[in-house]
Amino acid sequence: MSASNTSPRKAWKVNASIVAKRTSNPIRAIVDHIKVKPNANKSMISLALGDPTLFGNFKIHESCTEAVSKQLHSYKSNGYPPSTGYLEARQTVAEKFTIPEAPLTAQDVIVTSGCSGAIDMCIGVLCNEGDNILLPRPGFSLYQTVADSKGVEVRYYDLLPEHNWEMDLKQLESLIDDRTATVVMNNPSNPCGSVFRKQHLLDFLAVCERNHLPVIADEIYCDLVFSGNEFFPLASLTKTVPVLSVGGLAKKYLVPGWRLGWIFIHDRNNIFDAEVRDGLNSLSQLILGPNSLIQASLKDILHNTDPAFHTETCAQLEANAKLSTDILSKIPGLKVIVPQGAMYVMIAINVQEFKDITNDIVFTEKLLGEESVMCLPGSVFQCPNFIRIVFTSPPNILEEAYNRMAEFCARHHV
Numbered sequence: 234m235s236a237s238n239t240s241p242r243k244a245w246k247v248n249a250s251i252v253a254k255r256t257s258n259p260i261r262a263i264v265d266h267i268k269v270k271p272n273a274n275k276s277m278i279s280l281a282l283g284d285p286t287l288f289g290n291f292k293i294h295e296s297c298t299e300a301v302s303k304q305l306h307s308y309k310s311n312g313y314p315p316s317t318g319y320l321e322a323r324q325t326v327a328e329k330f331t332i333p334e335a336p337l338t339a340q341d342v343i344v345t346s347g348c349s350g351a352i353d354m355c356i357g358v359l360c361n362e363g364d365n366i367l368l369p370r371p372g373f374s375l376y377q378t379v380a381d382s383k384g385v386e387v388r389y390y391d392l393l394p395e396h397n398w399e400m401d402l403k404q405l406e407s408l409i410d411d412r413t414a415t416v417v418m419n420n421p422s423n424p425c426g427s428v429f430r431k432q433h434l435l436d437f438l439a440v441c442e443r444n445h446l447p448v449i450a451d452e453i454y455c456d457l458v459f460s461g462n463e464f465f466p467l468a469s470l471t472k473t474v475p476v477l478s479v480g481g482l483a484k485k486y487l488v489p490g491w492r493l494g495w496i497f498i499h500d501r502n503n504i505f506d507a508e509v510r511d512g513l514n515s516l517s518q519l520i521l522g523p524n525s526l527i528q529a530s531l532k533d534i535l536h537n538t539d540p541a542f543h544t545e546t547c548a549q550l551e552a553n554a555k556l557s558t559d560i561l562s563k564i565p566g567l568k569v570i571v572p573q574g575a576m577y578v579m580i581a582i583n584v585q586e587f588k589d590i591t592n593d594i595v596f597t598e599k600l601l602g603e604e605s606v607m608c609l610p611g612s613v614f615q616c617p618n619f620i621r622i623v624f625t626s627p628p629n630i631l632e633e634a635y636n637r638m639a640e641f642c643a644r645h646h647v
């Protein structure tokens with residue numbers, strides 16, 4: 234063994250890695266700087282967290298509870314599952330989500346630790362350090378966090394509020410170069426609450442086709458759409474563009490804490506066969522997917538949840554969306570972009586109409602300080618002068634929050 238010629242260490246100095254230092258969540262970076270305290274005389278109402286379980290008004294279906302309870306008491310699902318998930322879980326998911334236009338078998342499904350785990354693996358398998366990735370603006374902030382962490386350059390393409398937040402496809406295409414590894418699209422959208430038209434998705438796919446660009450389609454809010462809108466899985470609209478679709482139980486089944494997500498490998502022309510399937514397999518070995526009990530419960534969850542449960546969830550969300558739009562669109566200084574699905578609404582703040590509100594962060598801080606209402610400033614989604622509201626709270630709480638917002642806006646209006 235050759236002796237090291239470096240001098241011995243004389244003191245403790247333990248640095249965090251470069252990867253750790255370049256990993257940061259834009260939401261925390263902005264929200265943690267809000268030092269304003271809520272108004273102690275008013276009850277706190279948070280419209281900031283995309284977690285439908287917070288108030289107990291969105292109830293999970295009993296099939297979910299029963300399925301997990303059954304597995305727990307069977308003592309059969311306490312061991313390590315395979316890294317890509319139990320075969321039965323992958324099979325069940327494939328059977329549930331396969332459609333003739335976008336067929337799936339168990340081999341095309343990987344179960345992951347939440348949809349977040351799926352996003353991490355998909356970006357990880359397609360992008361090298363120094364490549365670039367196209368992300369939506371406004372968009373879910375985890376995409377940037379993962380890309381930054383892996384040393385992947387982020388290029389934002391715009392979503393256009395005046396066109397129901399559709400993608401600016403011209404601008405998107407202008408960002409592509411030979412280091413562009415993939416594009417992330419999200420439909421229905423967090424934070425926009427938008428649902429893309431079929432023709433828009435076809436136009437997007439045409440751009441990807443022309444540029445030989447594989448897609449990561451984040452469809453975690455699949456089917457959470459309101460009347461007059463329809464959800465089209467991206468992969469069902471192409472026979473040529475390879476698509477990794479990500480999703481999970483979190484939103485549609487209202488169990489975000491169960492951390493059960495998935496990747497669907499849609500690849501009609503075996504483009505991913507050369508390396509990407511193996512790559513995903515390798516990445517799945519870093520951390521063993523979701524909890525064995527939830528994986529083993531998937532069959533019962535997916536088979537036994539009454540379709541009426543999803544219809545009712547959508548109806549409840551739609552009623553809250555309508556209530557939100559009705560009240561908020563009457564407040565001078567605010568402009569609501571009417572949501573079409575998911576659980577979010579983006580509201581433009583017309584800062585010129587306010588005496589002392591110069592941007593979305595000031596709006597958020599003052600609203601919290603004066604009215605104890607918390608929402609997220611659009612800046613955390615790269616979209617200044619908007620705020621995002623999560624409308625999953627019970628209607629009476631939403632009404633209370635919006636009435637306080639109306640008073641707040643009236644006080645600050647010119």
Ligand SMILES: Cc1ncc(COP(=O)(O)O)c(C=O)c1O
Pocket residue numbers: 283346347348349350373419422423451453481482483489492493494
């Ligand atoms: C668009 C989008 N993708 C992915 C996720 C992450 O889902 P999960 O909680 O299953 O990790 C979320 C969570 O809010 C989301 O809004």
